[in-house]
Amino acid sequence: xxxxxxxxxxxxxxxxxxxxxxxxxxxxxxxxxxxxxxxxxxxxxxxxxxxxxxxxxxxxxxxxxxxxxxxxxxxxxxxxxxxxxxxxxxxxxxxxxxxxxxxxxxxxxxxxxxxxxxxxxxxxxxxxxxxxxxxxxxxxxxxxxxxxxxxxxxxxxxxxxxxxxxxxxxxxxxxxxxxxxxxxxxxxxxxxxxxxxxxxxxxxxxxxxxxxxxxxxxxxxxxxxxxxxxxxxxxxxxxxxxxxxxxxxxxxxxxxxxxxxxxxxxxxxxxxxxxxxxxxxxxxxxxxxxxxxxxxxxxxxxxxxxxxxxxxxxxxxxxxxxxxxxxxxxxxxxxxxxxx
Amino acid sequence: xxxxxxxxxxxxxxxxxxxxxxxxxxxxxxxxxxxxxxxxxxxxxxxxxxxxxxxxxxxxxxxxxxxxxxxxxxxxxxxxxxxxxxxxxxxxxxxxxxxxxxxxxxxxxxxxxxxxxxxxxxxxxxxxxxxxxxxxxxxxxxxxxxxxxxxxxxxxxxxxxxxxxxxxxxxxxxxxxxxxxxxxxxxxxxxxxxxxxxxxxxxxxxxxxxxxxxxxxxxxxxxxxxxxxxxxxxxxxxxxxxxxxxxxxxxxxxxxxxxxxxxxxxxxxxxxxxxxxxxxxxxxxxxxxxxxxxxxxxxxxxxxxxxxxxxxxxxx
Amino acid sequence: xxxxxxxxxxxxxxxxxxxxxxxxxxxxxxxxxxxxxxxxxxxxxxxxxxxxxxxxxxxxxxxxxxxxxxxxxxxxxxxxxxxxxxxxxxxxxxxxxxxxxxxxxxxxxxxxxxxxxxxxxxxxxxxxxxxxxxxxxxxxxxxxxxxxxxxxxxxxxxxxxxxxxxxxxxxxxxxxxxxxxxxxxxxxxxxxxxxxxxxxxxxxxxxxxxxxxxxxxxxxxxxxxxxxxxxxxxxxxxxxxxxxxxxxxxxxxxxxxxxxxxxxxxxxxxxxxxxxxxxxxxxxx
Numbered sequence: 001x002x003x004x005x006x007x008x009x010x011x012x013x014x015x016x017x018x019x020x021x022x023x024x025x026x027x028x029x030x031x032x033x034x035x036x037x038x039x040x041x042x043x044x045x046x047x048x049x050x051x052x053x054x055x056x057x058x059x060x061x062x063x064x065x066x067x068x069x070x071x072x073x074x075x076x077x078x079x080x081x082x083x084x085x086x087x088x089x090x091x092x093x094x095x096x097x098x099x100x101x102x103x104x105x106x107x108x109x110x111x112x113x114x115x116x117x118x119x120x121x122x123x124x125x126x127x128x129x130x131x132x133x134x135x136x137x138x139x140x141x142x143x144x145x146x147x148x149x150x151x152x153x154x155x156x157x158x159x160x161x162x163x164x165x166x167x168x169x170x171x172x173x174x175x176x177x178x179x180x181x182x183x184x185x186x187x188x189x190x191x192x193x194x195x196x197x198x199x200x201x202x203x204x205x206x207x208x209x210x211x212x213x214x215x216x217x218x219x220x221x222x223x224x225x226x227x228x229x230x231x232x233x234x235x236x237x238x239x240x241x242x243x244x245x246x247x248x249x250x251x252x253x254x255x256x257x258x259x260x261x262x263x264x265x266x267x268x269x270x271x272x273x274x275x276x277x278x279x280x281x282x283x284x285x286x287x288x289x290x291x292x293x294x295x296x297x298x299x300x301x302x303x304x305x306x307x308x309x310x311x312x313x314x315x316x317x318x319x320x321x322x323x324x325x326x327x328x329x330x331x332x333x334x335x336x337x338x339x340x
Numbered sequence: 341x342x343x344x345x346x347x348x349x350x351x352x353x354x355x356x357x358x359x360x361x362x363x364x365x366x367x368x369x370x371x372x373x374x375x376x377x378x379x380x381x382x383x384x385x386x387x388x389x390x391x392x393x394x395x396x397x398x399x400x401x402x403x404x405x406x407x408x409x410x411x412x413x414x415x416x417x418x419x420x421x422x423x424x425x426x427x428x429x430x431x432x433x434x435x436x437x438x439x440x441x442x443x444x445x446x447x448x449x450x451x452x453x454x455x456x457x458x459x460x461x462x463x464x465x466x467x468x469x470x471x472x473x474x475x476x477x478x479x480x481x482x483x484x485x486x487x488x489x490x491x492x493x494x495x496x497x498x499x500x501x502x503x504x505x506x507x508x509x510x511x512x513x514x515x516x517x518x519x520x521x522x523x524x525x526x527x528x529x530x531x532x533x534x535x536x537x538x539x540x541x542x543x544x545x546x547x548x549x550x551x552x553x554x555x556x557x558x559x560x561x562x563x564x565x566x567x568x569x570x571x572x573x574x575x576x577x578x579x580x581x582x583x584x585x586x587x588x589x590x591x592x593x594x595x596x597x598x599x600x601x602x603x604x605x606x607x608x609x610x611x612x613x614x615x616x617x618x619x620x621x622x623x624x625x626x627x628x629x630x631x632x633x634x635x636x637x638x639x640x641x642x643x644x645x646x647x648x649x650x651x652x653x654x655x656x
Numbered sequence: 657x658x659x660x661x662x663x664x665x666x667x668x669x670x671x672x673x674x675x676x677x678x679x680x681x682x683x684x685x686x687x688x689x690x691x692x693x694x695x696x697x698x699x700x701x702x703x704x705x706x707x708x709x710x711x712x713x714x715x716x717x718x719x720x721x722x723x724x725x726x727x728x729x730x731x732x733x734x735x736x737x738x739x740x741x742x743x744x745x746x747x748x749x750x751x752x753x754x755x756x757x758x759x760x761x762x763x764x765x766x767x768x769x770x771x772x773x774x775x776x777x778x779x780x781x782x783x784x785x786x787x788x789x790x791x792x793x794x795x796x797x798x799x800x801x802x803x804x805x806x807x808x809x810x811x812x813x814x815x816x817x818x819x820x821x822x823x824x825x826x827x828x829x830x831x832x833x834x835x836x837x838x839x840x841x842x843x844x845x846x847x848x849x850x851x852x853x854x855x856x857x858x859x860x861x862x863x864x865x866x867x868x869x870x871x872x873x874x875x876x877x878x879x880x881x882x883x884x885x886x887x888x889x890x891x892x893x894x895x896x897x898x899x900x901x902x903x904x905x906x907x908x909x910x911x912x913x914x915x916x917x918x919x920x921x922x923x924x925x926x927x928x929x930x931x932x933x934x935x936x937x938x939x940x941x
Contacts, residue, residue: 029545030545030610030611031452031456031611032611053609053610054547063547063548063577063578064576064577064578064579064582067663067665067666068663068665068666068667070715070716073756074669074715074755074756074757074758075669075756075758076666076667076668076669076713076715076758077666078663078666079663105910105911106911108910111664111909111910111911111924112664113664113911114663114664115663134460135371135460135461215938218938218939219939228377228378228379229376229377229378229379229402231401231551231554231555231607232554233549233550233551233553233554233555233607234547234548234549234550234551235549235551235607235609237549238547238549238609239609244911244913245912245913245914246906246907246911246912246913247576247906247912248665248718248719248906248907248912249576249577249718250715250716250717250718251575251576251577252572252716253575255715255716257665257715257718258576258577259665259912260548260576260577260578261547261548261578262912262913262914263549264913264914266550267567268567269904269914270903270904270914271904272902272903272904273720273741273742273744273745273904274741276877278903278940278941279940284940288916288940291918291938292916295918295919296916296918296919297919299918299919300919313370315609316374317396317397317551317554317555317606317607317609318376318377318397319369319370319374319375319376320376321369321370321371321374323370324370569742569743570743
């Protein structure tokens with residue numbers, strides 16, 4: 001359904017959802033925006049030309065959460081989490097797409113992560129398309145886009161005084177029940193906004209043959225070159241909407257086994273008890289991070305594992321830019337390398 | 341701004357004459373706001389070397405990451421020179437294997453402040469004395485340079501490299517030590533509740549990405565205390581205990597070692613203000629021990645030096 | 657992988673049935689665990705295949721991935737042998753009979769036993785990585801399964817004779833005419849009656865025929881690395897060579913990310929791979 005939502009009616013609508021849902025939306029925190037629960041006084045931040053700093057993956061995979069409780073006498077039980085029905089409002093298409101990508105890892109028949117699944121089932125996602133695409137983003141390059149609709153119950157298109165609301169599910173319909181239906185003309189205008197946003201995005205790098213180039217240059221000293229100035233921090237991975245690695249650690253004092261976000265850029269990530277580390281330096285770690293997104297995801301689910309949100313570009317403390325790294329990768333020759 | 345050509349000429353000479361194996365400096369990034377640390381290994385690469393107020397990293401952090409025996413040239417500002425000195429004191433590098441190209445520093449610009457003022461579409465940034473000329477999609481804008489400095493740079497006491505092998509440009513006036521003192525004392529004047537509330541508010545944003553640690557030249561431990569498994573020194577997750585523990589212990593490990601460069605704060609993706617912790621320690625070092633880390637490459641930090649006439653017995 | 661309504665990450669309760677040192681230097685300890693609940697036992701043996709591993713859990717220390725060293729026919733228990741290398745394994749070494757312990761598993765693919773039926777098996781092991789091969793040998797050697805396979809050739813090397821695991825069975829196998837066993841130690845010892853030398857050299861010496869045969873290699877990375885070329889020289893095709901990989905693991909179910917080898921997770925898609933499969937994967941071990 002295509003509906004019209006007056007901008008000035010938005011705040012009331014958001015507040016009305018609070019009766020039945022926890023509502024999360026981007027709000028100002030220090031110098032950036034962050035998904036936080038809606039309160040009576042919350043101010044929606046939609047005019048930020050860029051995205052929330054922490055991607056909304058944190059709403060489905062919290063930075064830290066207990067998995068297991070230790071009971072007395074050496075037993076174990078599932079850690080309990082109260083997960084309320086939620087609406088995530090204002091999620092950008094790149095981040096919604098990322099959540100869909102993460103589903104392919106967390107939801108797999110016999111190996112389904114129960115916490116991820118429950119949060120996903122209880123969450124309605126309402127997207128806000130990017131009518132003024134951000135400068136660091138490159139969503140169209142990786143096959144998605146500023147109005148990508150994957151995994152959204154509804155998406156809003158900013159049209160000045162009003163939003164055009166497109167709903168894609170019953171849950172989405174229910175959220176916007178009672179709003180006037182958009183005239184065909186208005187819908188066409190919205191489509192024009194969407195296409196124009198799409199067309200504004202430049203092609204950041206070539207993706208054709210990129211996977212093969214990366215695969216075949218696994219041992220190229222290209223990796224030494226591009227990782228030279230890397231500090232080895234976790235900014236790119238922690239702020240990445242598709243990075244999902246976690247560590248499992250026992251917190252003795254809390255008598256819990258918890259999972260924490262982890263990063264393949266950390267030394268300890270792959271360090272084995274024997275002292276052997278298959279990825280001993282930033283060279284191998286950088287290669288893993290890039291290859292995971294632009295090679296392995298494609299092997300696994302035939303999708304690029306990067307949605308082009310641009311956070312790693314914007315917040316890398318040393319200005320490393322995945323776009324130029326991949327441009328450089330694309331100019332590499334085809335080579336041949338083998339496992340053992 | 342020091343003359344870029346003079347920096348390049350010196351860097352080229354060092355590489356061409358084989359004085360050093362590598363020159364660590366900056367090169368242009370993908371956008372004008374993000375120059376990148378760069379490693380120049382031959383004279384003909386040096387034309388890519390840049391230097392401006394947006395070069396936000398402390399290059400001394402790479403000193404412990406290049407092969408130990410290699411001879412390294414480095415473009416250093418006041419803080420970087422102090423970090424290099426402190427690393428030499430800690431025997432992480434021989435001073436004889438270093439050639440420091442010194443540049444007096446007018447303070448590092450905060451790209452987020454610039455973007456906050458003029459928007460995202462920054463095409464170029466020109467620094468001209470006290471002014472910044474920013475070119476955006478909308479046109480040109482003239483800004484007051486000082487307003488866009490990082491806070492740690494506003495308090496800088498020693499903007500000039502003190503032991504560079506060559507100084508490019510004229511030395512600047514030293515900073516006012518009272519600014520650093522006032523910043524600490526103003527914080528100290530708050531009630532304990534307010535200080536704790538501030539600390540909590542800053543620490544709770546931490547995502548434990550360790551960009552602060554990785555950006556810091558003095559954090560060169562092979563294994564950081566947070567990564568240690570037995571015994572475990574700190575709670576692992578993004579919990580209040582974990583986050584506060586990290587920030588406190590990180591700061592304490594810098595006692596008498598932190599050179600107030602502010603690289604930790606500039607690297608933080610969550611805008612956590614953390615130099616107020618190290619600044620307090622630096623303040624105490626100045627007031628109680630008359631010591632500032634990195635002013636020379638010989639003096640041990642007070643907490644690292646043990647002498648027979650120490651007033652207090654060391655209880656280990 | 658069993659759930660019983662439990663989360664993927666919650667161990668099932670087990671107790672230590674027997675605990676004993678496996679090597680004379682006490683660096684290897686074997687734990688035999690029994691199930692606290694019969695339904696967990698049923699689910700385990702329904703799913704179990706030699707070559708699989710479990711995550712043993714010590715509350716407060718963490719989990720450690722260990723290959724299963726027992727065959728299903730042995731009884732209602734699961735055997736593991738742990739080398740004392742890290743904080744979890746050192747906690748495992750402190751356990752004694754009657755102690756509670758948690759376990760998740762069985763995990764991973766195990767050996768492709770169905771595909772191997774009718775073939776000669778060349779089983780090559782070194783050090784404590786021999787544990788899953790021990791389970792494999794016990795399985796194949798059992799009277800119910802023995803006829804499914806051709807010749808059974810076992811090569812097992814350890815640094816010293818004291819580090820040889822499962823000595824009782826090994827000794828019995830030497831007497832057995834149904835299988836060929838070649839044991840080796842790295843340096844000569846008094847009264848040692850078998851091979852002296854490294855496993856790759858012993859494999860060359862034994863020279864098993866590649867005809868209608870598969871070779872399974874499990875050992876320290878350096879042994880595996882040099883045994884593969886030896887098998888290649890003998891004419892084993894990459895499709896007929898199998899190995900079990902190890903990497904740091906946490907979740908064991910392909911979620912936490914760290915044990916990937918290219919697009920494959922060693923915990924979920926492995927740990928057993930053929931050399932042909934490995935050749936198609938990046939060298940990231």
